[in-house]
Amino acid sequence: MTQHTLSAAQQLDANDRFAAYRNEFYIPEETIYMDGNSLGLLSKRAERTLYKLLESWKTLGIDGWTEGEHPWFYMSETIGEKMAPLVGGAAAEVIATGSTTTNLHQLVSTFYKPVGNKTKILADELNFPSDIYALKSQLRLKDYDADTHLIQVASRDGRFLDEDMIIEAMTEDVALIVLPAVLYRSGQVLDMEKLSKAANDRNIPIGFDLCHSVGSVEHSLHDWGADFAFWCTYKHLNGGPGSVGGLFIHEKNFGKAPGLAGWFGSKKEAQFDMDHTMDPAIDSGAYQIGTPHVLSLAPVIGSLEMFEELGMAAIRERSLKLTGYMLELIDQELSEAGFTIGNPLDETRGGHLLLEHAEAARICKALKKDGVIPDFRAPNGIRLAPVALYNTYEDIWHTVQKLKTIMNEKRYEQFENKRSVVA
Ligand SMILES: Cc1ncc(COP(=O)(O)O)c(C=O)c1O
Ligand SMILES: Nc1ccccc1C(=O)C[C@H](N)C(=O)O
Structure with missing residues (x-):
């Protein structure tokens, strides 16, 4: 498998016709939003x-x-x-x-x-x-x-x-x-x-x-x-x-x-x-x-x-590419972190991924503190959705890097391993 890099991720984004659509959305400031499977973001057109x-x-x-x-x-x-x-x-x-x-x-x-x-x-x-x-x-x-x-x-x-x-x-x-x-x-x-x-x-x-x-x-x-x-x-x-x-x-x-x-x-x-x-x-x-x-x-x-x-065929195609890329990156960067992949690896996967981990609730809290929005689903799931319309390869790159740091440095330990009210 080829080694993924940040510059390669940026290259993929630069050549993508979906880039124009990301600009149609309000992305919460300084945030990588990976929760569009729970609540999608506001677009200018919807507004x-x-x-x-x-x-x-x-x-x-x-x-x-x-x-x-x-x-x-x-x-x-x-x-x-x-x-x-x-x-x-x-x-x-x-x-x-x-x-x-x-x-x-x-x-x-x-x-x-x-x-x-x-x-x-x-x-x-x-x-x-x-x-x-x-x-x-x-x-x-x-x-x-x-x-x-x-x-x-x-x-x-x-x-x-x-x-x-x-x-x-x-x-x-x-x-x-x-x-x-x-x-x-x-x-x-x-x-x-x-x-x-x-x-x-x-x-x-x-x-x-x-x-x-x-x-x-x-x-x-x-x-x-x-x-x-x-x-x-x-x-x-x-x-x-x-x-x-x-x-x-x-x-x-x-x-x-x-x-x-x-x-x-x-x-x-x-x-x-x-x-x-x-x-x-x-x-x-x-x-x-x-x-x-x-x-x-x-x-x-x-x-x-x-x-x-855009048409659903193109949206699904991009979604599969984004989740496929994320899975490869997780494999490359997080193989030592103790996660179990809880989603199908083949094309029977939908628009979000599921990482299972005993510390999932507080890993989510640590991700949020670092500006990445996932959601937690009891008992041990972290859902991450790179959405075709507004997420980028670079978003995925940074999400996985942040997760790697959180795991390597055990930064989740400063939080209680208990779910918040809704996620
Ligand atoms: C699969 C599924 N069914 C039902 C619901 C409930 O939807 P609502 O609260 O809009 O009735 C949700 C999410 O809230 C859901 O994800
Ligand atoms: N309707 C909500 C209201 C508040 C918070 C979350 C929801 C969700 O939709 C959760 C979603 N159905 C889920 O798959 O977890």
Whole structure:
């Protein structure tokens, strides 16, 4: 393997068309931001569209619903259309609405139809806790015991899932399958195509949580035959803290009545008829509930422009190059430091890496003190995300050098090995 150097990293950055995009972002001062997998950074375009929407409220009042450059009444649909290529859906299959967890509740309410012995929900033991809480509460709503009715496929090593084991668990008593697209700790990308096909063959509805994959890896949800998916826009899509999420409903499911109904799920032209019999939209729009959170949608418009310009294929290609480079550098510089690589080494890795270490919580604190922003995930994980849109090879070089110094000098020992509040 070639020996990596700082000047070679700078050379790689100088020849990169993504360099112009880094300048579109506000990078916190004197910081190397490696946490875009948890909260993406603000871009100038996202800021501009947020101000534009504030201005429309200021100048148009109620007429902002139907006038101005981005009429509020249609924003969920127009943003859904822009997000559709990121998940491999048709425009009508994608809507910007809700949040990850509320969308999951909506989708389970819609797709979970236990009958006879077919009553179980299939999930996994590595998914993000909020999804598991939501699934268990949905089971309880139907008076099922969550301990016996939520099947969580085991991981052999606590890091990865085996698609064949998941498929084996798709038995006759399973009424619904909900899985992550990219695991939030290890960053493993699941083979959604294989899983969707297996679920379709067994007539079990299947949906994916795309929180860690949307804007980072490519998807072909429609062609794969996934029934539904849901995601947030505040990680790789850089929509801002609490920005509005998204959901995908496969065209084959159009016309399915929303489990949780509300007037914004109506056909646009019927909504203001104020009839007490709902006339739901035929497509993904039906799964909206109430009034869109216009100001939390606004930054997403500007942010998505960059994804449209660059295209997901190029973004994924660069992301793989950045994480590949980081893995080589970790191998070159940190082989004595006692880290275990917790992410897949091959191209089933997503947009972030996971370094495991018994002192992970305080190594993160030491990194932060040195201006590098990672995040800690209990019990022993350091997540590092070199993001295609705004991180550089030089960022990665300095991150690894700082980590090397922290480990060599045991600088983490000045901190308590306990997590902070959120990271
Ligand atoms: C995989 C995954 N699912 C669900 C959530 C919860 O999302 P929210 O809090 O926006 O509902 C998160 C992150 O917060 C996540 O990473
Ligand atoms: N929504 C948040 C609010 C506060 C702090 C973090 C989050 C995250 O999104 C964490 C992320 N889901 C994770 O994979 O750890």
